[in-house]
């Protein structure tokens with residue numbers, strides 16, 4: 001692989017598929033790798049190479065180390081520009097990891113100033129006066145304030161990031177963004193001359209992201225959600241059609257307990273045989289799966305708060321769903337729909353899938369990923385908060401948008 005490749009480092013697996021989908025929509029041919037590739041990995045020909053890590057909630061030092069390793073691997077594979085993708089709800093804590101990783105990547109790429117732009121208008125994430133909104137609520141008034149690992153209780157991203165880095169942070173106001181690419185470029189030059197390292201950019205509609213992207217054609221490092229990444233391609237949609245998915249029945253494995261996923265699980269239960277996984281019925285679930293192996297089915301652990309086990313059970317559910325995923329492939333399933341970021345990480349690891357080609361989306365930000373190795377497996381890894389009510393049932397049958 002050679003030439004002008006965009007390198008992307010995502011801080012979780014479903015975030016990796018989200019940014020890959022946005023890039024594909026923006027006209028890039030995208031290859032996605034789950035976890036750090038081996039040194040000798042020969043990346044397939046592509047315009048954007050995404051390495052999805054699981055660094056969102058790890059120790060900051062570990063997140064930095066892995067991100068730097070990914071940066072080096074991407075640079076060696078022709079990536080002249082780098083994009084650091086984190087959550088559109090800026091999931092992080094005062095200890096990290098967005099600030100520390102962005103600093104390390106800026107130092108490694110020799111970039112003096114970075115854009116910080118989690119806005120994804122298509123998902124209702126907008127930034128105004130440096131404040132992040134989820135729909136019509138400030139971040140701190142959204143359900144993210146109750147997130148178990150990264151509770152977001154401060155909507156002012158200049159302040160939030162200021163606690164994660166010792167380097168100066170400033171806001172790029174919407175008035176400047178609306179002035180267009182040249183106005184943005186001049187203001188970024190001024191901020192850089194004043195020693196600013198991180199610029200939290202306001203963006204409310206897709207055109208704001210386009211202006212930001214146009215202002216930064218040569219920046220070696222940009223950071224943000226899927227929205228800004230998608231804008232980098234200029235939206236030519238050159239690679240945005242169709243998907244050649246393997247046939248046969250599909251299987252849904254749901255471990256996300258978000259409100260969106262619970263609604264989707266309820267929808268899928270009306271459409272296909274399903275079994276709820278509880279700790280203790282794993283063997284029964286394996287037998288049930290084998291008995292239904294010619295049908296499109298769903299196995300789910302997803303449950304509302306009052307029916308959930310404690311946090312100590314989360315890992316057990318992930319492992320149980322991962323084992324069921326592996327068994328499903330042995331039984332001949334070639335389309336797997338997985339709900340939840342952590343759950344997706346466990347399933348992907350159990351399957352041994354590393355590199356995938358990113359193809360058409362089943363819903364906004366939820367693309368089909370087809371393994372490049374054998375057997376050819378199609379995976380739909382769904383972020384907890386993404387997708388309409390019918391997504392799981394539709395996707396299990398190979399549906400596209």
Ligand SMILES: Nc1ncnc2c1ncn2[C@@H]1O[C@H](COP(=O)(O)OP(=O)(O)OP(=O)(O)O)[C@@H](O)[C@H]1O
Pocket residue numbers: 014255256257258261301302303307308309310311313314315316317318339340341342343344382383384385
């Ligand atoms: N009934 C249950 N009781 C306790 N924990 C559960 C139960 N069902 C699922 N879990 C766990 O809840 C966690 C859900 O996290 P996961 O990242 O998969 O979903 P999410 O947070 O909704 O997705 P995303 O990170 O994409 O927004 C997993 O660790 C899963 O094993």
Ligand SMILES: O=C(O)[C@@H](O)C(=O)CO
Pocket residue numbers: 012014015016018019086087088089225226341383384
């Ligand atoms: O940016 C988002 O909201 C998603 O891609 C994500 O990172 C979910 O974990």
